[in-house]
Amino acid sequence: MTKQLLLLLLLCSSLIPSFSQMALQMASEEQEEGLYLRKSQEKITIDGQLDEAAWFTGRPAVDFWENFPSDTSRCAWKTEIYMTFDENNLYIGAKCYAPGNKYVTPSLRRDYRAGGSDNITFLLDPFRDRTNAFVFGMNPYGVMREALISNGGRSNDDWLGEWDNKWQGESAIFDDYWSCEIAIPFSTIRFPEGQVDWYFNSYRFDTQSNTRSTWQPIPQNQIIMSLAYMGNMQWEEAPTTNNSSISLIPYLSGATQRDYEEGLPSTSTFGVGGDAKIAVTSGLNLDLTVNPDFSQVEVDQQVINLSRFEVFFPERRQFFLENADLFGTFGDDQVNPFFSRRIGVSQDTSTGAAISNPIYYGARLSGKLDNNWRLGLLNMQTAKDDENGLPSYNYTVAALQRKMFSRSNLGFIFVNKQTFADLAGDTLNNAYNRVAGLDYNLASADNRWNGKFYFHHSFSPTQGKNPFSHGARVDYLERRYAFGMEQRYVGEEYDAEVGFVPRKNYWQINPRGELFFYPEKGPINRHGPRFRSRFLWTPEEGNTDRFMFLSWDISFTNNSRLSFDFGNEYVYLLEDFDPTNTDATPLPGATGYTYNRLSMEYNSDSRKTFSYRLEPTAGQFFNGYRYGLQTNITWRYQPLGQISLTTNYSYIDLPDPYASASLFLIGPRIDLTFTKNIFLTTFFQYNSQIDNFNVNARMQWRFAPVSDFFLVYTDNYNSLDWNVKNRSIVAKVTYWLNT
Template structure:
């Protein structure tokens, strides 16, 4: 009890250190809708007082912006209206393409963040550039991590821009139904940032220190509505699809011709809850996953892009430790292992998901999905279900609870008892002080599987402190030997890992370097069931410099140790003699990385590396080249080369990964992209070419051609032609 009281006192002390802001902007109520023309000449705009007085975030965070923006808001019973003037030295703006959901870096744009529940944890984000290209996102985790962005989220809204000699005007109409908020609310937390490539400024309405991300939700002002917000009349969204595919699998000598129908439906319950339903979903990807070179012993996690899982995804996916002990990883649903332990697609019959806010402080998430049986491949029909609750604590922290269940809903002769079900219960506490100088996460989870009685826990802790010149972190994770998460992502079990970090940042005056920092990150892993034998360590020493022109230079040294408990071939060479088990290997490598100014038409990133590798040597070179003819053409080339030299009789390898990509945006509705990937490690040469026509808002026609070959002899592997039509209908 004494320890609990000390911990609670510690949390209150942390929350006593805070920064507040009294910046606010008034939002007038109007009776008549605004005409979307980017002129801002209506009397309603003239009578509105704007949000102004932007601060620099880059290159300095202590002066007013040289290129200011002024933002005005209006609202009626259906829509939020945004009008803004963004100043610039001239009209030579940078925009890489006309494709929706662009990234802010290296281009001119303005972004608006709305914390509609005033919790400092989640936000809706809308943005545009001088050419009127739209982007919208969800942000979770308080804006403390880059992975908090959900860029796959889409909603219907309107935007128009007009470019002038020394500024551009934007006008937006966003349906209130695009947001989630409490009926009767009179204020939202709000911030905005804009990038100016000519003056090389990044500016924010509310001043944000540079040791925090520009999108951090701890630093926001307020939007004060003239009258309480009413109940949003949210439409019912019906999103049917039809997918015609013809394919030939040369490896298995099979041909496929299929025509699938199905779709999704989205309902809003009240103003703040989402109900998502999917029937006979088509979870085939029109976007291909990017291949990587994997020289480790572990599986690699790839991001979720499927519509059904997107909104409020953090409610389900942010439990545990995303690298070592993530109990729910949605990409597990829709795939399964066949009788030969091969990973294959598993059809999903239907799914239902309810998620959102019950009130300003409580969020809930419920998910259930049923997958089809596949007797030929010995795959049972399975129900996957998740229940989560998240309660806000203090100003920006929260505590969450979850129950996860994966269970076969029929009995099968081929199904072993230990595979009939897997369940997890757990609790997570996420700490975020009001000014985000303290952040942390603490969790404990327990799994339940047939025949397992002990060592089935996972737990972790993380605490980090920031200020302008110094940051420190201490974290650790434990994964029991028998802990099992069939719907999660676990790299390995029976580990205890700690990974502290300390970093010192310097801010030179009148220098080409905007800031530079030194950090050291020791990472140690032990095996508890082997008398805490040290299985791995890495000590990463890093110097990083950010230049005024946005270029970045990094130099690092990595001292590593790996103990092999089973034999392992790091090259992945067929028939090669693997490195022997029950032996430890210490090795060191040196890395240099340089990223050029992304504002240029041609930019690049180059990363050479040299050093020892297990009992041999490794030389690596990673290069990313990018070229654009704005706004219609952009091209890129990824080249990874790894030369692994091991002593006889172990294998040597030259591993190549080459990935050129061409992206043409004919206009804001018609796009064509081609992605070519060559991987010597996976012995694959693949071509993915896709034509996308957005014939109506959020409604698309895709024509996708995939062609894969064995890279060693160029024999055909797999070919497919896919025509997919989706239509987003609001009722």
């Protein structure tokens, strides 16, 4: 019996290479047919080795196209992708050949950024709409990443949403290649029942050959995750999932904090709550949260604000991230009717930092109804916030999206913020605020044309003049050039309390254009001029803002980038304004200012152990001058982590009696990854504009899949006298349970 078993094992091991060779030959002959998956009859062990015969029974994805430094030929360094599946999981394996085994990784932290490191990424589009996709990635050290793409990955500004879910992955390093295997449970992703054809693509970064490559060819001036360029992925039989699958994610937390400025004693709190994920259908998911706690979320990176308007900070709370594009991408970056940070987050006026406002509960139903329709429903109830003068509010958002033509869609959104409290005598808060709107997102099949057209209307008890906004954007992208035009109008009384609208009562147009040149030889990969402009009018004053910006952008073959910029700006101040935002003597309103500036930006090769970014600026500023320098310096101690230092210095020189000021923002950051499951991030921020020094240290231990222990320490000091403002320490544990 033992001899027979040994002979059987020997036979299987000899067959695996031949299976692999046969699959590669089949793929070369039938590349146009795409990738083909056969069902596995054996257990797949996720160890990064690809040593099961089931990997090689289908048709793999091979013959990758080079995307960088050229995009006109096959990549010399081969990548092979194999797939199989069983009753519960989709399995993806890859072999990535390279000229050596000195791979680059910023750290062992999950959800790394792809640029500047070795990795491979897989894009899955189950509904074949080429506008939404699941992203899974691995690097040679077995570090995982996942995300969601919306709006087709049309540009760098599109939504690459953070997302955390349960799946497995491992990698292995060999002499001339590295390989990886991943297992994605069907309960993790959403897909249509009974469909055997999906879309798929993959891109790979190889630091040693200095190449980027993709399975389906993508032009170099298109974003590498563009869903306009997808290949076929055919299943032997349609996968199935348990539509009634439920995941429970309870948490326990404890915290102690003290407000030293108010002279209050230390207080301790204990929290319990959790989330639930329920698969309503194969494409639709229900997320529930009770007494959510976001204490483990990383602090915002502060900025020096020299503008007259609010600064945008991105959402970081996990509950709001999955399918966030369904709710958060209406309008544009300056007129957004729903900004999820308005829910459960207030602002500490002494530090400028975000502070938590308790949320009682929340529910979100989101996902695909079928191949053409997407639905999003959100409801949240917040607690009363006496300190910031806010009653308890209920927030409801409904969004519906219909695919049109090849990759475009029409969307509708309704946002309702309402309180049932008695607001008699309250002049700061409305009983309700509502916004309804339509958006048409344009995306051609080849992604040459894309844009947006929208109209939104607000409703409140104190309805005023012109309570609406509208906008349009059209961009055209070719290999040698690009041009675009944007228009925006925001009415005087357009009031989106749950949105991000930093300015009202204006009309604006933004023409822009760009040329691309591709040298055949030399150190430059691509270069060319870029023109951007902004013209803004108000009904009372006419043209109040004018901005014209001309730059020459250079991308080098070694991955570094350089740009030279000239800007001319005109600003008519409607009101008094202190450009330093330090409560100094303000410049007078009803006055116009014209000024010019020069700047340069250089980003070094991020593959190197030591990398940096420099951005000096000099020129006029209102009725004076401004000199500035922004830097980011990063040292990578592979694979344990990296240390970075971000600085922003602005010297503003205005004539008497107006303010002259030196503004500093210094932000050292230490990222340590002791293992793939234990991370320590320490973040220091000194901001002289708000007289604050912040310390935030966060330890994370992922003791089980998507289950974590967090220990977070936060300290704020007054940078003038170095007295403590406030201090807190939080411990939190979460655990993912599948039922």
